Amino acid sequence: MQIITIAMQKGGVGKSTLVRSLAVAAARDGLSVLILDMDAQQSVSQWGERREAEMPVVVFSTENELPRRLEQAKGAADLVIIDTPPARSTEAPAAVEIADLVLIPTTPDVEPLEQMPRTLRLCRGFDRPVWAVINMANPTGQAEVTQTREVIEAMGAKAAPVVLHRRKAHRDASASGQSVQELDANSKAANEVANLWAWVRAEMQNGKKS
Ligand SMILES: Nc1ncnc2c1ncn2[C@@H]1O[C@H](COP(=O)(O)OP(=O)(O)OP(=O)(O)O)[C@@H](O)[C@H]1O
Ligand SMILES: [Mg+2]
Numbered sequence: 001m002q003i004i005t006i007a008m009q010k011g012g013v014g015k016s017t018l019v020r021s022l023a024v025a026a027a028r029d030g031l032s033v034l035i036l037d038m039d040a041q042q043s044v045s046q047w048g049e050r051r052e053a054e055m056p057v058v059v060f061s062t063e064n065e066l067p068r069r070l071e072q073a074k075g076a077a078d079l080v081i082i083d084t085p086p087a088r089s090t091e092a093p094a095a096v097e098i099a100d101l102v103l104i105p106t107t108p109d110v111e112p113l114e115q116m117p118r119t120l121r122l123c124r125g126f127d128r129p130v131w132a133v134i135n136m137a138n139p140t141g142q143a144e145v146t147q148t149r150e151v152i153e154a155m156g157a158k159a160a161p162v163v164l165h166r167r168k169a170h171r172d173a174s175a176s177g178q179s180v181q182e183l184d185a186n187s188k189a190a191n192e193v194a195n196l197w198a199w200v201r202a203e204m205q206n207g208k209k210s
Contacts, residue, residue: 005099011086014135024179025197027055050177
């Protein structure tokens with residue numbers, strides 16, 4: 001069983017959207033996927049209720065419940081993806097500590113980029129592979145992504161090679177309890193998520209070998 005934690009102290013950068021997208025992509029790949037929703041807003045749990053599908057399983061978990069939830073998942077889940085709250089929290093460090101891979105979504109805007117060092121510091125306390133994921137990039141023009149990548153690298157961090165652009169499909173999918181791949185597997189948003197998942201899967205396999 002492998003664990004991916006999605007963390008970023010800045011709100012609204014796409015943490016929960018990334019959790020849902022990767023969880024559905026992994027489930028479509030045949031994995032048994034458990035989402036642990038550690039955000040008291042419970043937006044992923046509510047999405048889980050809007051769905052009719054069995055996968056991914058979505059369970060809310062406090063920090064205290066986390067060890068027990070993971071113990072229960074052993075043997076049943078191939079992959080656990082953890083959503084964490086914005087702002088400073090006790091949930092995010094607990095979820096980073098037990099992760100095999102940490103993803104930090106950010107938009108190309110200055111506000112989340114200014115806050116990213118805090119989340120990076122939190123991750124550096126634990127020796128985990130950590131990648132920033134650029135989300136909601138402008139679909140027209142590459143300059144913004146290039147610049148954002150440079151800012152992230154200047155912080156001593158790495159940005160995932162796959163970028164998610166701003167696409168309405170993410171909002172539509174959420175509203176109907178789906179992911180962008182379920183809404184329309186041929187959409188640009190779905191393609192980006194499929195590419196991101198393929199990269200994440202390969203990263204986790206590399207991590208297992210080393
Ligand atoms: N690539 C994208 N394109 C368009 N809209 C997006 C994209 N990613 C996320 N969104 C939208 O942005 C909003 C915020 O996303 P989301 O709830 O995933 O962020 P969050 O980081 O989990 O927020 P919070 O910190 O409040 O938990 C949502 O309405 C979501 O549908
Ligand atoms: Mg969220």
